[in-house]
Amino acid sequence: xxxxxxxxxxxxxxxxxxxxxxxxxxxxxxxxxxxxxxxxxxxxxxxxxxxxxxxxxxxxxxxxxxxxxxxxxxxxxxxxxxxxxxxxxxxxxxxxxxxxxxxxxxxxxxxxxxxxxxxxxxxxxxxxxxxxxxxxxxxxxxxxxxxxxxxxxxxxxxxxxxxxxxxxxxxxxxxxxxxxxxxxxxxxxxxxxxxxxxxxxxxxxxxxxxxxxxxxxxxxxxxxxxxxxxxxxxxxxxxxxxxxxxxxxxxxxxxxxxxxxxxxxxxxxxxxxxxxxxxxxxxxxxxxxxxxxxxxxxxxxxxxxxxxxxxxxxxxxxxxxxxxxxxxxxxxxxxxxxxxxxxxxxxxxxxxxxxxxxxxxxxxxxxxxxxxxxxxxxxxxxxxxxxxxxxxxxxxxxxxxxxxxxxxxxxxxxxxxxxxxxxxxxxxxxxxxxxxxxxxxxxxxxxxxxxxxxxxxxxxxxxxxxxxxxxxxxxxxxxxxxxxxxxxxxxxxxxxxxxxxxxxxxxxxxxxxxxxxxxxxxxxxxxxxxxxxxxxxxxxxxxxxxxxxxxxxxxxxxxxxxxxxxxxxxxxxxxxxxxxxxxxxxxxxxxxxxxxxxxxxxxxxxxxxxxxxxxxxxxxxxxxxxxxxxxxxxxxxxxxxxxxxxxxxxxxxxxxxxxxxxxxxxxxxxxxxxxxxxxxxxxxxxxxxxxxxxxxxxxxxxxxx
Ligand code: ADP
Ligand code: MG
Numbered sequence: 001x002x003x004x005x006x007x008x009x010x011x012x013x014x015x016x017x018x019x020x021x022x023x024x025x026x027x028x029x030x031x032x033x034x035x036x037x038x039x040x041x042x043x044x045x046x047x048x049x050x051x052x053x054x055x056x057x058x059x060x061x062x063x064x065x066x067x068x069x070x071x072x073x074x075x076x077x078x079x080x081x082x083x084x085x086x087x088x089x090x091x092x093x094x095x096x097x098x099x100x101x102x103x104x105x106x107x108x109x110x111x112x113x114x115x116x117x118x119x120x121x122x123x124x125x126x127x128x129x130x131x132x133x134x135x136x137x138x139x140x141x142x143x144x145x146x147x148x149x150x151x152x153x154x155x156x157x158x159x160x161x162x163x164x165x166x167x168x169x170x171x172x173x174x175x176x177x178x179x180x181x182x183x184x185x186x187x188x189x190x191x192x193x194x195x196x197x198x199x200x201x202x203x204x205x206x207x208x209x210x211x212x213x214x215x216x217x218x219x220x221x222x223x224x225x226x227x228x229x230x231x232x233x234x235x236x237x238x239x240x241x242x243x244x245x246x247x248x249x250x251x252x253x254x255x256x257x258x259x260x261x262x263x264x265x266x267x268x269x270x271x272x273x274x275x276x277x278x279x280x281x282x283x284x285x286x287x288x289x290x291x292x293x294x295x296x297x298x299x300x301x302x303x304x305x306x307x308x309x310x311x312x313x314x315x316x317x318x319x320x321x322x323x324x325x326x327x328x329x330x331x332x333x334x335x336x337x338x339x340x341x342x343x344x345x346x347x348x349x350x351x352x353x354x355x356x357x358x359x360x361x362x363x364x365x366x367x368x369x370x371x372x373x374x375x376x377x378x379x380x381x382x383x384x385x386x387x388x389x390x391x392x393x394x395x396x397x398x399x400x401x402x403x404x405x406x407x408x409x410x411x412x413x414x415x416x417x418x419x420x421x422x423x424x425x426x427x428x429x430x431x432x433x434x435x436x437x438x439x440x441x442x443x444x445x446x447x448x449x450x451x452x453x454x455x456x457x458x459x460x461x462x463x464x465x466x467x468x469x470x471x472x473x474x475x476x477x478x479x480x481x482x483x484x485x486x487x488x489x490x491x492x493x494x495x496x497x498x499x500x501x502x503x504x505x506x507x508x509x510x511x512x513x514x515x516x517x518x519x520x521x522x523x524x525x526x527x528x529x530x531x532x533x534x535x536x537x538x539x540x541x542x543x544x545x546x547x548x549x550x551x552x553x554x555x556x557x558x559x560x561x562x563x564x565x566x567x568x569x570x571x572x573x574x575x576x577x578x579x580x581x582x583x584x585x586x587x588x589x590x591x592x593x594x595x596x597x598x599x600x601x602x603x604x605x606x607x608x609x610x611x612x613x614x615x616x617x618x619x620x621x622x623x624x625x626x627x628x629x630x631x632x633x634x635x636x637x638x639x640x641x642x643x644x645x646x647x648x649x650x651x652x653x654x655x656x657x658x659x660x661x662x663x664x665x666x667x668x669x670x671x672x673x674x675x676x677x678x679x680x681x682x683x684x685x686x687x688x689x690x691x692x693x694x695x696x697x698x699x700x701x702x703x704x705x
Contacts, residue, residue: 020191025039028047029180062161072133093113096115098127107140126150185214207227238668241441246691255424258399260290303428305452330397332385336538373395378398401425432623458594488544492555497509498510508555509527515551526543528554544564544567569590570599571602580630584627672687
């Protein structure tokens with residue numbers, strides 16, 4: 001066995017006589033401070049990280065043969081002496097040729113376009129080549145093989161041509177990384193601990209963790225490479241799911257929330273507040289929420305439903321249930337506009353009620369703010385509406401019973417944990433972004449899920465059209481007719497102001513002038529964007545809501561939550577610049593009343609993906625279908641970054657492609673936490689250690705040594 005480390009005595013005085021995963025890579029043979037720094041930039045600091053620095057591609061060990069054993073159409077590695085070289089540059093396909101010999105014969109090697117080899121290969125050198133043999137004019141010949149010049153640094157073994165191809169860095173090539181990892185693999189027996197017992201591995205056809213690491217770096221064949229990948233993907237997903245399961249367990253069992261009892265009397269009192277009957281879906285969600293809130297384990301539930309499906313009403317039910325049980329409720333939205341919108345609809349439903357409610361905005365300052373905060377702290381206010389800054393700032397509650405977070409899909413597991421810092425209220429997260437099942441199991445994997453599938457009745461259809469430049473004038477005339485019929489329109493732009501580098505992209509501020517002066521001078525056209533002062537924004541929204549503004553020109557600030565049933569036209573400029581989910585959100589602003597609505601996507605694009613997206617939008621109004629399509633087009637990376645969600649990075653698994661493994665990992669992880677919540681039993685010690693490694697102390701596992 002090669003010794004693993006160069007220096008057995010480390011700077012910090014600790015000894016690494018036995019290799020371990022936490023040993024810094026710096027002490028490995030072939031790595032010094034300089035390379036350690038390059039490794040660090042690749043995210044590799046320890047031997048453990050290095051083992052998880054998986055190849056991006058693999059090569060398989062060729063058969064080593066003598067020249068007279070070479071057979072046409074077989075792949076082999078041959079070692080020979082270069083007898084002569086030649087470069088035929090005048091050919092239509094120039095090639096470089098070398099004749100090599102061993103004690104059994106001579107063979108011709110050809111590299112097409114191999115001019116660069118003139119400096120590398122010379123007669124007298126010994127080289128090893130690996131490739132497929134062929135016949136040329138009845139002579140054996142190898143074309144475009146991989147090769148290496150053998151010298152003191154290169155072992156005379158076809159193993160050189162096998163193993164992983166690593167993602168390389170500027171001053172650290174794949175083969176250098178390979179040479180550093182190889183000796184580490186000799187110590188796998190000590191380095192890698194098994195997680196599961198034999199019976200489980202047999203049942204699930206998972207190979208041992210040790211073999212998985214050996215074969216992922218140095219696969220003997222395709223089949224074993226596939227087995228190695230499967231095992232390592234499973235482990236990665238399993239640890240992630242364990243993290244989620246533990247977090248959920250901790251929350252449920254180590255914190256208590258105010259149980260909110262829902263009597264028939266309370267129920268009917270709340271329902272009287274709504275001027276309509278709740279839909280079947282709404283009732284089902286309310287049933288699930290009330291059951292959760294009735295317990296002292298804090299609720300942690302995601303309420304999912306397409307835009308306009310009636311989530312706000314369900315959330316208000318939960319809010320009033322908390323208030324009926326003498327708890328306070330906080331309702332938080334991502335923007336002030338939305339918070340204001342929520343407050344307004346709450347006001348509408350609660351007219352004449354003695355439930356005390358306030359809206360906290362950034363505009364609220366000084367004495368007034370201080371007084372309000374004092375009142376909230378004293379329990380004198382029941383419902384507080386604001387942005388997510390509410391719980392992060394200086395607002396204190398006396399007895400916070402429920403937190404409602406709207407449109408939280410941009411937040412992750414970590415941020416949700418933050419929301420609970422003050423106390424442990426019940427928590428309801430609302431999202432209008434349909435969450436593909438993959439994400440429901442990962443980024444939202446710590447939540448229970450309720451879904452509103454069908455919107456309330458009486459909604460007009462939305463017709464979506466993709467409009468190209470030649471039809472723009474026609475589109476304006478069509479919109480003019482709608483405006484004349486007293487309907488309102490949104491115009492949404494990708495930017496607030498134009499930039500020179502990107503003159504093609506229309507910007508809200510410029511187009512506002514154009515629309516109000518040149519296109520629709522007879523109508524009232526107003527501008528709304530995120531950089532306007534908060535009071536001005538509120539004023540514009542309020543005018544639009546009252547129908548005093550005909551056309552609202554804006555950026556994506558209207559993306560979420562705004563509810564104006566009389567607005568039946570949505571024009572999205574530069575629609576190819578938006579993601580599908582975002583387009584769907586925007587479109588959800590219309591179609592809220594009974595009248596037919598129109599969504600016009602203005603875009604000029606030749607990009608295949610963009611065209612496919614736009615066509616999808618004109619074809620489908622199903623948010624789930626659109627979200628899955630988006631996920632497939634973009635890959636999970638863009639929608640789902642594990643780090644952003646406070647989960648460890650996935651190095652080998654992919655939540656879309658490996659969905660079956662993900663589902664299995666989730667099942668097993670939650671089962672394990674059910675039977676051994678703190679992972680204290682001896683058989684789970686290795687798993688526990690790996691978890692601590694990945695998540696640190698955030699799971700509270702360290703508390704119980
Ligand atoms: P979301 O929050 O899911 O976007 P809202 O709760 O804001 O949806 O509801 C959208 C619109 O539908 C609102 O105008 C609301 O008054 C109305 N609405 C909600 N539930 C019902 C229902 N059961 N019957 C009729 N209209 C409803
Ligand atoms: Mg809403």
